[in-house]
C-alpha cells in the first residue's frame with residue numbers, strides 16, 4: 342500500500358518510492374534519485390546523485406529500501422518534507438502515526454497529493470498563522486522596525502507546502518474576509534491565489550517561494566499611506582486617490598530598503614495595479630512591460646477586492662467577480678493569466694450559493710478538479726423550496742447521488758438570508774461525525 346508521509350517519519354526498513362532522473366552535464370551522463378510524489382522545501386532544487394549501479398535497482402523496484410540513517414539525512418538535507426512509501430515492499434508507519442493521506446481511499450484527483458478534506462484543517466491552521474505573522478510584519482513596518490524576514494520566510498513555506506499538497510483547500514479559504522485587519526487578510530488571500538496559479542506552471546521551489554513572499558507583501562506600502570485616507574469609507578477626493586495609489590511604489594521602496602528581495606519580487610509588488618492596456622498605475626505599463634507574476638497578482642488583487650465586504654460596501658458574489666474579470670480579459674487582464682485563474686478557482690468557488698435545475702438551493706462545499714461544473718454541494722432546500730432539516734451533501738459528479746442535478750444559477754447570499762459560513766461549519770462537523778461512525 343502506498344502512503345504519503347512526512348519525512349520525519351521516514352525510517353530504516355521503509356521502502357521509498359523513487360525514480361531515476363538522467364541528465365547530461367558537460368558531455369557526461371549523471372544520474373539522480375528523485376522521490377515520487379515528494380515535496381521539497383526551501384530554495385533547494387538539489388538532487389541526490391547516484392553512483393555505481395544503484396540506478397538499476399531503483400528502476401527495477403520503483404524505489405529503494407531505506408537501509409541506513411545516511412539516506413534519511415541526505416533526503417532531509419535536500420529539503421524534502423513529504424515522501425511516499427510502499428508498505429508492501431517495506432516497513433509500515435507505526436500505528437500511532439497517521440499518513441498525510443488515507444491509503445484506503447481512492448487516489449486524490451490529478452495534481453493533488455492529498456484529498457481536500459485531509460488538507461483543509463492544516464490549511465486553516467497555516468492561514469491563521471501566516472495572517473498573524475503578516476499582521477506583525479505590517480505593524481513592524483508601520484512603526485519603523487524592520488520586517489522579521491525569517492518569520493516571513495517560515496510562513497511563506499507553510500503556505501506553499503499546503504498549496505503543493507492540495508491547492509483547493511487553501512484557495513477555498515480565500516472566501517473568508519475580515520472587517521478588521523483588512524490588509525493582512527487581503528494580502529493572505531491574494532498570495533494564496535497567486536501561488537495556486539503559479540503552481541499550475543510547475544515552477545521550481547525557489548521561484549515559488551519568491552512569489553509567495555512578494556505577493557504576501559504586495560500591499561506593504563499601505564503602511565505609508567496616511568491612516569485617514571487608508572481607512573476612509575466611500576469615495577476618495579482626487580488628491581486622496583493620488584496618495585492612495587502611491588502605495589504600490591511604496592511597497593517596492595520598502596522592499597528595497599529592507600534588502601534581500603530580488604528585483605522580480607519588487608516588480609511583483611510595484612506592478613500589482615498595472616493593467617495590460619496601460620490603464621493601471623503607478624507607471625501605466627502595458628503588456629509585456631508588466632512582469633508575468635505581477636499580472637497574476639493584478640487579477641487576484643481585483644478579485645479579492647471586489648468580493649471583500651467593507652464597511653462602505655457589501656462583497657460582490659464570487660461568481661460575479663469572476664465574470665467581471667473574464668469580461669476584461671485581453672484588455673485589463675492578461676488572457677492566459679485569466680485562464681489560469683479560472684482553473685484555480687473553479688467555475689463555482691467554494692462557498693458559492695447556487696440554484697439547481699431541480700430548483701433546490703445549494704452551497705458549493707468542495708471543488709471538483711476533474712470537472713469544475715460539478716463540484717460537491719450541500720443541498721439546503723428541497724425541490725419545493727422548503728428548507729431541509731439538515732443540508733444534504735451531494736457530489737455532482739457521481740450520477741447515483743446527483744440524480745441528474747446540475748447547477749443552473751448563482752445566487753447572492755445577501756438576497757436569501759443564508760449564512761454561508763455557518764452552513765459550511767455544519768456540513769464539516771456532520772462530515773466528521775459520519776467519518777467517526779464509519780471507523
Ligand SMILES: [Fe+2]
Nearest residue numbers: 559560613614
Ligand atoms: Fe494594492
